[in-house]
Amino acid sequence: MTSATGTHVNRQLLRWSGALLLGGLVLTTAVTMLFHPSGDEDVHESIFAQYAASDSWEWVHFAQFVGVLLALGGLIVLHRVLRARTPTLSAVAAGLTVATAAVWAGLQAIDGITLKQAVDAWAVADGFDEAVRSADAEIVRWTEWGAQSYFRVLLGATMLLFGVAILVTRLLAGWTGWVAMVAAILSLGIGVDVGYSGLDSGFQQIASPAFQVLMLAFAVGVIVAAARGRVSTSAHD
Numbered sequence: 001m002t003s004a005t006g007t008h009v010n011r012q013l014l015r016w017s018g019a020l021l022l023g024g025l026v027l028t029t030a031v032t033m034l035f036h037p038s039g040d041e042d043v044h045e046s047i048f049a050q051y052a053a054s055d056s057w058e059w060v061h062f063a064q065f066v067g068v069l070l071a072l073g074g075l076i077v078l079h080r081v082l083r084a085r086t087p088t089l090s091a092v093a094a095g096l097t098v099a100t101a102a103v104w105a106g107l108q109a110i111d112g113i114t115l116k117q118a119v120d121a122w123a124v125a126d127g128f129d130e131a132v133r134s135a136d137a138e139i140v141r142w143t144e145w146g147a148q149s150y151f152r153v154l155l156g157a158t159m160l161l162f163g164v165a166i167l168v169t170r171l172l173a174g175w176t177g178w179v180a181m182v183a184a185i186l187s188l189g190i191g192v193d194v195g196y197s198g199l200d201s202g203f204q205q206i207a208s209p210a211f212q213v214l215m216l217a218f219a220v221g222v223i224v225a226a227a228r229g230r231v232s233t234s235a236h237d
Contacts, residue, residue: 010081010171011226017077018223024070025215031063041200048137051116052123061112065105071215072101075162078222082162085169093161100154107147115140145194152191159218160184176221183214 037050037057051057079094118140122133163180166172186207193203 013077013081014172014222014226017074017081018219018226020070020074020077021219021222022074022216024067024072024074025212025219026067027070028064028067029212031060031067035060036064042198044134044138044141048119048122048134052119054116057116058112061108065108065112068104069101071219072097072104074219074222075158078162081171082165082169085171086165089161089165089168093158093165096154096158096161100151100158103147103151103154107144107151110140110144110147115144145198148199149191149195152187152194154191156184156187156189156191158184159187172225173221176218176225179214179218179221183211183218186211186214 035056037047037054039050040046054060075097076094079090079097082093083090115137118133118137122130122137125133159180163177163184166177166180167174190204190207190211193201193207197204
């Protein structure tokens with residue numbers, strides 16, 4: 001493959017990577033902000049009542065599931081560009097991406113289906129049965145915390161490796177790699193915090209929006225790299 005052909009292929013791959021990243025992130029953010037019930041996430045009686053009253057809960061979580069998988073797919077495509085110069089590091093990053101997707105699927109199954117069934121059963125129960133159903137719903141909620149914690153940690157580790165790979169290969173602008181690494185640190189912090197604090201803390205209220213903005217900036221950076229056409233498969237630019 002000639003250098004010109006390699007550059008053309010990588011530009012196409014970067015376009016796909018950026019489009020999947022940006023499209024997935026926008027879909028997930030829009031659906032979450034517009035249709036997902038929110039409130040005091042760790043005040044169970046209050047938030048469970050909102051969840052039980054939601055008629056859109058299941059499809060919202062299916063949409064979130066698809067959106068995040070699209071974004072993770074964008075990282076897999078990015079791996080195909082980076083592997084020419086850093087095959088081992090890129091392969092490990094891609095492997096972590098697959099693991100992140102698997103944990104995300106489990107998380108959405110717990111949150112999008114199991115928790116909804118549990119809170120619906122609690123909402124119509126009374127007497128002693130209500131207390132039992134409430135305890136059941138709390139167990140599901142705490143299981144969601146665990147899955148959310150490990151999802152965030154895995155996502156952070158994934159973005160950290162991609163950030164390092166970008167800085168090592170210099171196939172994208174350096175700022176893109178640094179943005180990925182800062183997003184990674186925030187994601188790791190959120191994951192640890194969820195394990196100790198649940199889904200609502202002062203740290204998460206700041207870190208979660210910042211993480212989303214950084215991920216959007218990262219996706220734009222990938223698209224810009226494709227538009228500028230400064231990528232090749234050769235050892236030297």
